[in-house]
Amino acid sequence: MTKTGAIGVFDSGIGGLTVLRALLKTLPDESFVYFGDTARVPYGNKSAETVLRFSRENVQFLMDEGVKFVVVACNTASAEAVPTLQREFPVPIVGVIEPGVRAAVKMSKAHHIGVIGTAGTIRSGAYQRGIEDLDPQARVIALACPLFVPLVEEGWIDTPITETIASTYLQDYRKEGIDVLVLGCTHYPLLHDVIGRVLGPRVALVDSAVETANVVRERLEADGLLSDGGEPHLSIYLSDIAPNFREVGERILGRPIPDVRLLTV
Amino acid sequence: MTKTGAIGVFDSGIGGLTVLRALLKTLPDESFVYFGDTARVPYGNKSAETVLRFSRENVQFLMDEGVKFVVVACNTASAEAVPTLQREFPVPIVGVIEPGVRAAVKMSKAHHIGVIGTAGTIRSGAYQRGIEDLDPQARVIALACPLFVPLVEEGWIDTPITETIASTYLQDYRKEGIDVLVLGCTHYPLLHDVIGRVLGPRVALVDSAVETANVVRERLEADGLLSDGGEPHLSIYLSDIAPNFREVGERILGRPIPDVRLLTV
Numbered sequence A, B: 001m002t003k004t005g006a007i008g009v010f011d012s013g014i015g016g017l018t019v020l021r022a023l024l025k026t027l028p029d030e031s032f033v034y035f036g037d038t039a040r041v042p043y044g045n046k047s048a049e050t051v052l053r054f055s056r057e058n059v060q061f062l063m064d065e066g067v068k069f070v071v072v073a074c075n076t077a078s079a080e081a082v083p084t085l086q087r088e089f090p091v092p093i094v095g096v097i098e099p100g101v102r103a104a105v106k107m108s109k110a111h112h113i114g115v116i117g118t119a120g121t122i123r124s125g126a127y128q129r130g131i132e133d134l135d136p137q138a139r140v141i142a143l144a145c146p147l148f149v150p151l152v153e154e155g156w157i158d159t160p161i162t163e164t165i166a167s168t169y170l171q172d173y174r175k176e177g178i179d180v181l182v183l184g185c186t187h188y189p190l191l192h193d194v195i196g197r198v199l200g201p202r203v204a205l206v207d208s209a210v211e212t213a214n215v216v217r218e219r220l221e222a223d224g225l226l227s228d229g230g231e232p233h234l235s236i237y238l239s240d241i242a243p244n245f246r247e248v249g250e251r252i253l254g255r256p257i258p259d260v261r262l263l264t265v
Helices: A017-026 A048-064 A075-088 A097-107 A119-124 A126-134 A148-154 A160-176 A188-199 A208-222 A245-253 B017-026 B048-064 B075-088 B097-107 B119-124 B126-134 B148-154 B160-176 B188-199 B208-222 B245-253
Strands: A007-011 A032-036 A069-072 A093-095 A112-117 A139-144 A180-184 A204-207 A234-238 A260-262 B007-011 B032-036 B069-072 B093-095 B112-117 B139-144 B180-184 B204-207 B234-238 B260-262
Touching: A007 A017, A007 A048, A017 A032, A017 A208, A017 A245, A032 A048, A048 A069, A048 A075, A048 A119, A069 A075, A069 A208, A075 A093, A075 A097, A075 A112, A075 A119, A075 A126, A093 A097, A093 A208, A097 A112, A097 A126, A097 A180, A097 A204, A097 A208, A112 A119, A112 A126, A112 A160, A119 A126, A119 A139, A126 A139, A139 A160, A148 A160, A148 A188, A148 B148, A160 A188, A160 B160, A180 A188, A180 A208, A188 A204, A204 A208, B007 B017, B007 B048, B017 B032, B017 B208, B017 B245, B032 B048, B048 B069, B048 B075, B048 B119, B069 B075, B069 B208, B075 B093, B075 B097, B075 B112, B075 B119, B075 B126, B093 B097, B093 B208, B097 B112, B097 B126, B097 B180, B097 B204, B097 B208, B112 B119, B112 B126, B112 B160, B119 B126, B119 B139, B126 B139, B139 B160, B148 B160, B148 B188, B160 B188, B180 B188, B180 B208, B188 B204, B204 B208
Parallel strands: A007 A032, A007 A069, A032 A234, A069 A093, A112 A139, A112 A180, A180 A204, A234 A260, B007 B032, B007 B069, B032 B234, B069 B093, B112 B139, B112 B180, B180 B204, B234 B260
Antiparallel strands: none
């Protein structure tokens, strides 16, 4: 069984292009509609109510575009809105939390797992609950790292200052003996090398983007929603088109970006 | 001549409370309505079109509240929207750029002035043009410092990391021989001590908040708009009420914050 219609993906901004990149690689025959809410980015320091309200609007836009499946590529929206969105909308909706949780539990031998993310993601407790539900033995330590997103957006990816900030945030993890760290924000995989150096080789880093793409493929197969074979296309909508968008976006997506349309929110 | 009605103040978030603080001190008999667009903060990394659209909505809300005067407490909105807003709305509108420009030109003996701000403020060229219009001899060097706002919001006000980041951004200013630096973003005065240490005692720092309050008082006097003597009141509206708002807001405002109302945007 197959299905026409694109897969809808939304994020608070363009960080979710890391998830789109993994989806394009894992599902090359699918079409995608990506919406980045760049006029209201970031979500990570806003209240749960506001994040849910914005997320509802974003899914409704994707539904109006006729998508067959929705991927919430934003960790904060996944943490604070996905269960509600799944009840309210008639298409399958997958966030990035559950795939990250599954991968972390599978990889951890010490049953001792760290999670880093935005203030909203960590405050929601979604990763912590998910890991403890799946592995009742697990101990989880979770930490918000609000400066990581602006560092990435400033392009200070691998500088001494970035390493000092990472060391400051992560110093407790070095003592705690975790063996897995979940990078619970779409921007954080870009800091993979710095975080890896700070924590050393015995801590494995989980990048939710890749895990999420695998889960989406499984769900499409299980639900009979794989593409029926039309020519795949990619549409990108943003609520604000900043002057440096293309440069930053193409660096994250790893390929040229097609025409971008403005969606006023 | 006097006038009933409050003074409306808007900012992209709560950084503009530094301007409100200066206004409350300078104009203790006036009433104020403050709107912080915390659901869509920040403005500084968004396009000029989006900043103008949000700013129009904010002024319209304040007009609907019956204000007699509008203060744009956000540097980015002042830089990108004030001239248009002044044409479109029937009340006096003052931004923070012009007061900062006046103070900088008055203070600089070297005619060599630095300006720091968000990407949007610096890209607009508003400070640079303003200074060069007022002092054709002046040389201006302008620089965006996107990490300063997240540092302040993280509470890393006076840490070694903050000083290292400030030194990195400002290293060229130390060679250039400026004698005045405009702190062209509402959050930056909180970094006054660190920036002062990095640049040394020969560089004077201009805090637009205080200058703006003085300009507002002059305009109210000149236009016959000073309060007619009713009991002054303060109303605060936000488009998102984050869990830690009161703590951060009271630190910035320097006094207890009254009931805050949610305005959905």
